[in-house]
Amino acid sequence: MNKDEFLEELKDIAAIQGTPGQEMKVVRSLVEKISPYSDEVEIDHMGNIYATIHGSKPGPTMMVSAHSDEIGCVVRDIDDNGFLRIERTGGMIESLLIGRKVNVNGHFGVVGVKAGHLQTPEERKTIPSIYDLYVDVGATSKEEVHNMTIQIGDPISYISDIETFTNADLICGKSIDNRSCCVLLLQLFKELFTEKNFAGKLVGVIAVQEEVGLRGAKVATYKVNPDFALVLDTIPCADTPDSIGSGYPVGIGRGPVFPALAGGGVRGNIMSPQVKNLLIHYANELDVPYQMAVMTGATTDLAAVHLEREGVLAGAITFARRYSHSPVEVAHLRDFKQGFDLLKKMITDADNWGDLGFIK
Template sequence: MKHTMGKEMEASSEEKQIAKENIKNSLRDLTGLVGVSGSEQDVVKYLRNSLLPYADEVNIDAYGNVIAIKNGRTSGPKLMISSHSDEVGFCVKNILQDGFIMFDKIGGVSDQLLLGRKVWVTRNKLPGIIGIKAGHMQTPEESTQVKTIRECYIDVGASSREDVERMGIKIGDPIVFQSDFMEMDNKDLVCTKSVDNRIHCAILIELFKELKSMDFSGTLFGVITVQEEVGLRGAMMVANAIEPDYAIVLDTIPAGDTPDIQTEKALPVYLGKGPVCPIADGVRGNMNFQYIHPKVREIIEEQALVASVPLQVLTLIGDGYTTDAASLSSSNKGIPVGILSTPRRYSHSPVELVNLNDAEGVLRIVKGIVSQNGKKNLSFI
């Protein structure tokens, strides 16, 4: 029975290629937008407009969480599949009298990434540069030091505070790394900023497209949350409003297959070897430690098998990784939740690298989960 079902559900090579191209095109658009936590408006507009033709209803709540609803043909559980719209970045802290800008971090950005970078300032993407002292003038000690954000500044080509203000720049305006969308020699590998987590926003758009003519039971809530990078805030707002019966959180996960990581000992996650299912995760100190629900794990693993998608499984506890699942699992009296992740290298940098085959695998698994919604008992024992 499983063998026959797998053949029915397995996508053809042509279908996989079309899905990858669609995901790539949406990802190119989405990563070209400015959407740091608290300033996700342009990303939210894009997602609303992209989902409207395929959803029965698309709502935006007061904080910008996107809720796309697709009703099945028959009654059944409420299934929430979520991504998040925000990216890490910065905001304007102060504008100095000589026209340089001081800035704060929003989310986890390493100080090692700052000096000499191009940035976009405000949602209008005004060009700027994080300044760096001329190498000719650096002392030997300075040439090896990493400057903190408090020692850095942004140059927008202004000579006074008034010049900066005339550009329309204000205190609190968002700032992101300027990063081109780059395809590697292998066109399935793409690199840019904010792959975390625009890749799964793109996957949700493609999921709704493919569900347009598919029968399923219950109700699908395709959710894109805000402010994940600064405390998983949007997820709790939405979960308490929707009250789903169970949820699948889609997010990226660091790949450990680079020379600077002991892959098998520390982070056995590989680019190109399929989606990842983190069984347990938690930030340093384990304040948000959580296991995924055992029945939701079964659902993910079963649908990966049916769709012939390789699945990487691991725990990632105490290493600074967590997702909206930590927030959802304790919302609305406790929501059974699982995580499905796309690996990407160079986390929270302007050069995040992802393999579109892994992303397409996520799509096939969640499509299978929707198709079988309501066919599995979610009770803990």
């Protein structure tokens, strides 16, 4: 994987608005990009993408997935003065919305902020509820908003391009969760398509609506019915001054993360020992550094994937990100390169995995 090419693709894909249930433009772009490197491409009614490469010899059906949606909001109401009230779709945090530039279904807007001069001492210490926030799109009436073709239910997302730090391997912007892994999957298909030097069938899935309940992945896994699945995603880390010592020792630039446990209760998963051992085996073989994690406060599409049909043997390769669910998510390109090398090696070596039965 070429890091420069990865970064340029990410800048392009991350800039596209694609909140949960509104991923159409992202899906269109990704289909255009991945089709030349696939034997077949299909889109289902929800917007999930299925790109397939047939390997050069018989073997398992392997599914590798990433999700296309970003956190966002929708227009909940439009008042008589042209201001928009909002509702969240995914993990939008009120304190990070205030005073931000936003994209309202293709129109520029800002999330309003009460001037400090007008705030009471109590107001300066509190964070408004999302139901008290509003978006200003420069309109002066409800009619003017309607003339802009903005309607109730329209998507709202951050405006924040992908940029690099002085250390060019550090990237920052919106939608690194999880457009980065969509690009990683695209890079995998580019490298595997020509020679197809693996056993079985590879189905790359770009799933929708992860941020609102892992919905697309559930539908996609049922359709693909894979023998084995790997989920690619980014996850929160704890390497900043406000989180060091939290008991969650995960940071950027330290290699891909293998979540041994993710989520809690019915909306989580415990990675199977077989898959965990496979990941560790190939990481060691390639001398790829990795991080083990127990992340009860977050999950991935794996929580839905592994429960479909009779159960799917599945795991996750994830990548640490700072400032999760913000317009300034930060990640390290080297982590993605190392994760890519690991993923490619696993796929191309599938005929050497042996029996992955539960009792071994």
